[in-house]
Amino acid sequence: MKEQEKLERQKRIRNFSIIAHIDHGKSTLADRILESTSALTQREMKDQMLDAMDLERERGITIKLNSVQLKYTHTDGVEYIFHLIDTPGHVDFSYEVSRSLAACEGALLIVDAAQGIEAQTLANVYLALDNDLEILPIINKVDLPSAEPERVKQEVEDVIGLDASEAVLASAKDGIGTDEILRQIVEKVPPPQGDPSAPLQGMIFDSVYDTYRGVIAYIRIKEGTVKPGEKIRMMQTGKEFEVSDVGVFNPKPVSCDELTVGDVGFVIAGIKNVGDSRVGDTITNAHNPASEPLPGYKRMNPMVFCGLFPTDASKYNALRDALERLELNDSSLQFEAETSQALGFGFRCGFLGLLHMEIIQERIEREYNIELITTAPSVIYHVQMVDGEMKEIDNPSNMPDAQQVEWVEEPFVKATVMVPNDYVGAVMELCQAKRGEFKDMKYMDDTRVNIVYDLPLTEIVYDFFDQLKSQTKGYASFDYEFIGFKESNLVKMDILLNGESVDALSVIVHRDVAYERGKAIVEKLKDLIPRQQFEVPVQATIGKSVIARSTIKAMRKNVLSKCYGGDITRKRKLLEKQKEGKKRMKSVGKVDVPQEAFMSVLKMDKD
Amino acid sequence: MAKGLYVHIPFCEYICYYCDFNKFLINNQPVDEYLEALDRELASYKMDQLQTVYIGGGTPTALSAVQVKKLMQIMDRHVPVAQLKEYTVEVNPGDVGEEKLSMLKEGGVDRLSIGVQTFHDSQLNSIGRGHSAEEAKETVRAARHSGFDNISIDLMFGLPGQTIKDWEETLDEAMALAPPHISAYSLKIEKQTRFYNWWREGKIAPLPEEEEADMYELLVDRLESHGLHAYEISNFASAGHSSRHNRIYWQNEEYIGAGAGAHGYTDGVRYANIKPLNHYIQAVQEKGNPVQTTHPVTRKEQIEEEMFLGLRLYEGVSTERFYQKYGCAVEDIYPESIQEAKQKEWLTEADGRLFLTEEGKLLGNEVFALFLLDDESENN
Numbered sequence: 001m002k003e004q005e006k007l008e009r010q011k012r013i014r015n016f017s018i019i020a021h022i023d024h025g026k027s028t029l030a031d032r033i034l035e036s037t038s039a040l041t042q043r044e045m046k047d048q049m050l051d052a053m054d055l056e057r058e059r060g061i062t063i064k065l066n067s068v069q070l071k072y073t074h075t076d077g078v079e080y081i082f083h084l085i086d087t088p089g090h091v092d093f094s095y096e097v098s099r100s101l102a103a104c105e106g107a108l109l110i111v112d113a114a115q116g117i118e119a120q121t122l123a124n125v126y127l128a129l130d131n132d133l134e135i136l137p138i139i140n141k142v143d144l145p146s147a148e149p150e151r152v153k154q155e156v157e158d159v160i161g162l163d164a165s166e167a168v169l170a171s172a173k174d175g176i177g178t179d180e181i182l183r184q185i186v187e188k189v190p191p192p193q194g195d196p197s198a199p200l201q202g203m204i205f206d207s208v209y210d211t212y213r214g215v216i217a218y219i220r221i222k223e224g225t226v227k228p229g230e231k232i233r234m235m236q237t238g239k240e241f242e243v244s245d246v247g248v249f250n251p252k253p254v255s256c257d258e259l260t261v262g263d264v265g266f267v268i269a270g271i272k273n274v275g276d277s278r279v280g281d282t283i284t285n286a287h288n289p290a291s292e293p294l295p296g297y298k299r300m301n302p303m304v305f306c307g308l309f310p311t312d313a314s315k316y317n318a319l320r321d322a323l324e325r326l327e328l329n330d331s332s333l334q335f336e337a338e339t340s341q342a343l344g345f346g347f348r349c350g351f352l353g354l355l356h357m358e359i360i361q362e363r364i365e366r367e368y369n370i371e372l373i374t375t376a377p378s379v380i381y382h383v384q385m386v387d388g389e390m391k392e393i394d395n396p397s398n399m400p401d402a403q404q405v406e407w408v409e410e411p412f413v414k415a416t417v418m419v420p421n422d423y424v425g426a427v428m429e430l431c432q433a434k435r436g437e438f439k440d441m442k443y444m445d446d447t448r449v450n451i452v453y454d455l456p457l458t459e460i461v462y463d464f465f466d467q468l469k470s471q472t473k474g475y476a477s478f479d480y481e482f483i484g485f486k487e488s489n490l491v492k493m494d495i496l497l498n499g500e501s502v503d504a505l506s507v508i509v510h511r512d513v514a515y516e517r518g519k520a521i522v523e524k525l526k527d528l529i530p531r532q533q534f535e536v537p538v539q540a541t542i543g544k545s546v547i548a549r550s551t552i553k554a555m556r557k558n559v560l561s562k563c564y565g566g567d568i569t570r571k572r573k574l575l576e577k578q579k580e581g582k583k584r585m586k587s588v589g590k591v592d593v594p595q596e597a598f599m600s601v602l603k604m605d606k607d
Numbered sequence: 608m609a610k611g612l613y614v615h616i617p618f619c620e621y622i623c624y625y626c627d628f629n630k631f632l633i634n635n636q637p638v639d640e641y642l643e644a645l646d647r648e649l650a651s652y653k654m655d656q657l658q659t660v661y662i663g664g665g666t667p668t669a670l671s672a673v674q675v676k677k678l679m680q681i682m683d684r685h686v687p688v689a690q691l692k693e694y695t696v697e698v699n700p701g702d703v704g705e706e707k708l709s710m711l712k713e714g715g716v717d718r719l720s721i722g723v724q725t726f727h728d729s730q731l732n733s734i735g736r737g738h739s740a741e742e743a744k745e746t747v748r749a750a751r752h753s754g755f756d757n758i759s760i761d762l763m764f765g766l767p768g769q770t771i772k773d774w775e776e777t778l779d780e781a782m783a784l785a786p787p788h789i790s791a792y793s794l795k796i797e798k799q800t801r802f803y804n805w806w807r808e809g810k811i812a813p814l815p816e817e818e819e820a821d822m823y824e825l826l827v828d829r830l831e832s833h834g835l836h837a838y839e840i841s842n843f844a845s846a847g848h849s850s851r852h853n854r855i856y857w858q859n860e861e862y863i864g865a866g867a868g869a870h871g872y873t874d875g876v877r878y879a880n881i882k883p884l885n886h887y888i889q890a891v892q893e894k895g896n897p898v899q900t901t902h903p904v905t906r907k908e909q910i911e912e913e914m915f916l917g918l919r920l921y922e923g924v925s926t927e928r929f930y931q932k933y934g935c936a937v938e939d940i941y942p943e944s945i946q947e948a949k950q951k952e953w954l955t956e957a958d959g960r961l962f963l964t965e966e967g968k969l970l971g972n973e974v975f976a977l978f979l980l981d982d983e984s985e986n987n
Contacts (some may be wrong), residue, residue: 015780208903533951533970556820559971561792564858566613566871568912569877569902575915579976 011264017086020110021118029172037070051494067089069248103220106134106189113147118333131545137167192262200224209328215271235293241269300402302350311348322368396501399492409485425479434459434587496539518548615866617665624735627797629868644891649685659852679714688715700746701738708753718757724778733833759788787848915975923962944977
């Protein structure tokens, strides 16, 4: 392509993503846009095209990013090139969201006409504003009887400060408003800026591993041009590769001659490991490098750790294979072998956050068909030893004896909670209870307040999010970033079943809450572990002292007496269920423990 | 060849709060059409080897006297009554008088099972029974007066709010009536009952395991001291009065089930009849056959059932009989389960029989579950 053609084409490119709360209709609208721009034939069209994994469809969330190139002929007769970039929708992945937004010039903000703006939307809107995106408000589901589009428009203006006078009233389900949305994308989203002949700067916003082709990096070209045969350099890691293929998604990958300014597509360059193609890194030309990388790169480190053990010990190798395969696609997943006295051989795994952890667990169970026992998540601790050594402990059972420890530091985060002012009291109370240190509070407008606390990460891992949701009726939006380690008065609490310490149940807790939490854990275990043939004491200990105790009574009577009028099938079903339940338990010493028990130290219902 | 016949009469004057059997309030139901359908269904079975009949419900005695008479005539038409060794009908206190009793007697019935449940009026009320303790006693007396000596009384324990003292009083009252047979069931809260809904709403709670176990132990002791021997986990009888019909179930033998929602086991196939009344009647009218589901019992299942049914009996499972039936030793099929159950003192072996210990009876489900075999595929 000649220089002039590139510049002309660049003016016809529109890059955008969609911001929406779960269930507000993001996927449905994406489908309508795909249909209207004839990216897909009807036959290829499956509902909710962009959410590829079953898990994504089921949970209604996007985990892996997707992008698609679309052709749209505007009312002026000119054909425009759209790139729609999908974004994940959860705080664990807010970095990925910020990078995919950074690949766009505009964003469609979908708000449900009945429910209005919700917490989750806000954080992403602010990310979009940080990236200077043009935001097009869309009031969706106007066909609902409970729809109040005018009120919601007003809310968009009041809460976010956007001009909503031209907000499209749409019903993605019925295809209402789609044409208007496409028209506004052309007219309002600015075309990409940049110079096709400048040194290459391409931002990686996702990368996936393909068995046959290696790593496929999803990139947005900000400056310059890239084509096969060129040598590229990853500006953060310094690694160099030779490009073998470039192309776009329509949504299937289609090779093309080159990618130039404004293009969103893929680069394949013999990269073996997703870790060499990190989200946020800048691809440049190795022979004619850009003077500096694009801003915003962060190296994502796992913050939450837990043990994953196969229920069936013979599945250990299968579990390792599964983790290795998942790791190929997920540079933020870490794992190493771990041995537990109670649970046998497994892996200590590190995740970005709790959702990331849950997703990996579910994918292992579903896609690889391995039943897992999961230990309660923990964070990483810095332990200063008496002998001067500093140990990093990510597994409570490895915590050294108190006598050898000088002090312990735990990770802290800066937590930002955005909440309607009615809930300010509740949020502050919660943050105080979670050992938070108040930092700042600002009124965003008449109704919304931004509260900032420094909080120990372990409290967030524990149950902060659940409690925040329940105490603010789901209105709070919450985000956090790691700020560093601080010394804390932490102790290791062990749990004893039938007098034997169960390593997989050990937790590290702040001394001030140890008694209360120990009591909660032993009570919960008492309820979760079924009666055994003998009485089982459940104890929580710190060092040698027992701080809480409960007892699982011995089984006394479990026999069906009813005759059921000769309905033997029914008796059989009952016994089969009982046998199945037993199979799913893990024998710890002589005690049969159900899988949920190992997570129970985390999930404490407050009732 | 089926040795027993179960006939289901799915009508009730009222619905007890714990009952999840197939039953319907009798008002405005097509009872006569039902009896006609039953007549046709019974005609389809071969009954020449029949030894026992059990008519249960529902409430067979909810039928009017005319209908009871009709039922007896239908039975007589198909069943070789003269050769039967036991012919039982379930009877509900309060709705049988001399008239219905004598019709049963004339029809050849020789055993009555009376649904008493408890001798406390307040508890009868709180489980939804429509009769008083006095009416229950009166029914037992009336039955005897009509010439029925072979009487069984049904009792229930573990009822919400029931104390061990209440249960003891009920047992004493029952013993005062000196029936030769008692069935005593612990309450199980089943889905699709009022109790289930109340339990979910937190309005009622089942008794703790400890209390239920104490009640069971009291039951066994008290009945034993009156000469009623626990020949099965929940059935007690004086010598020569154990239920032959129920034994067919426990000994894993075949029986016919007739009526809406009845279960049967014939020619190696377990089957269940259609439950809804009108569908049942229609199916019989159109096809002569109301079967809804059939399940051919595999050898693996047959062996499992031999064990989890047989172990319910006092005498347990005869290793000799097992060998004759299945051509292999029970120890070879269950080497580990038998060892585990013995080691836990749930099971013992004597005189060529495997049977439950006292603790094994209390924890029967634990033991029975040990005798479910793993799927073939898992052994490969």
